[in-house]
């Protein structure tokens with residue numbers, strides 16, 4: 001098969017032109033301060049990705065109110081005082097010709113409330129989350145309406161700060177995804193029941209965001225290609241494509257395709273889950289759990305890992321079969337994420353018309369210069385999908401935690417950024 005180089009050709013999302021068809025997918029960073037303000041380390045993280053030539057960078061999930069926060073030290077776009085930091089971030093990334101969008105989300109029932117300093121979690125309905133053991137409250141109509149305004153306020157702040165767009169997170173079982181899915185949405189009011197009712201919150205948020213940012217500001221969406229909820233009322237690819245098609249008609253500018261909720265067994269993070277649960281307990285959000293919960297989870301960790309290993313077995317380009325369906329149905333760019341970290345895999349996905357663009361998360365954690373390396377046929381550190389990075393959000397900064405790959409990454413960065421070596425030498 002002929003592999004063309006579409007990966008390095010420009011493409012438009014809405015009215016912005018990207019230098020290539022490669023995207024950094026959202027990865028929560030644990031690099032902001034407690035209140036979610038941008039820090040120097042946060043900017044440095046994104047400067048590296050921009051130096052690596054990444055055409056489009058999507059930030060990690062950003063919260064917009066107290067209930068939407070999922071982990072400490074993640075970005076917040078909840079007040080106007082966050083605009084200054086966001087502006088510095090956008091200006092830094094733009095210096096290198098990259099574009100940057102902020103992913104806005106609400107964690108809903110997929111975060112334990114206590115470590116986030118609140119007493120309850122909000123969700124469409126009172127349906128317990130089995131992985132974290134969270135029993136949420138059902139949102140009142142007033143809370144829903146308030147949330148819509150706060151979401152739109154957040155998007156407007158991103159535009160004022162000079163961002164190139166926003167991504168609405170409607171995947172992974174978070175708030176919007178859980179409103180779409182019948183298993184998690186058991187409401188009997190105008191936000192639950194029929195397809196139209198379950199879609200209502202996504203539509204209302206999109207319309208309010210669009211009203212605030214205007215028609216020339218890209219608004220894109222991340223959506224599941226499958227809910228991966230067997231024996232529960234999850235959404236099929238067919239229904240999810242129908243939702244994306246509807247959003248395209250409403251004016252969404254691009255769609256990124258992923259899969260799964262937490263309770264699917266983390267199918268959006270297919271990889272190696274051996275030792276994952278104990279890593280969470282030692283280095284991740286598990287440090288905030290009660291002693292009793294920690295001891296219980298420690299004991300059953302191998303069984304839990306085995307469940308994840310089976311439900312979320314890795315295969316290269318694991319969301320391609322879903323993305324292909326979206327690409328057939330939509331005219332706006334479809335971005336495929338999941339298990340893509342080589343030029344060969346990405347070029348093949350584009351050449352086969354499985355998607356219009358590709359994105360990577362863990363591949364860029366291992367090698368922030370991945371795009372530059374692919375473009376120039378250079379070898380960089382290659383992610384092995386060990387999921388050590390995925391066990392640490394909220395407690396340790398986003399980085400590669402495989403000792404061998406991390407060592408390669410340090411060497412590579414020193415090679416690519418001689419000024420960093422000089423700085424390190426000066427610091428000695």
Ligand SMILES: Cc1cc2nc3c(=O)[nH]c(=O)nc-3n(C[C@H](O)[C@H](O)[C@H](O)COP(=O)(O)O)c2cc1C
Pocket residue numbers: 025026027028059060061103169172222258268269337338339340359360361362363389390391393398
């Ligand atoms: C540490 C970490 C943090 C993540 N944070 C987010 C996030 O904030 N928002 C989101 O939509 N996905 C998040 N993801 C999922 C990724 O965006 C992506 O969908 C997933 O890792 C599959 O892509 P990959 O195989 O290229 O890593 C995260 C993944 C990792 C490893």
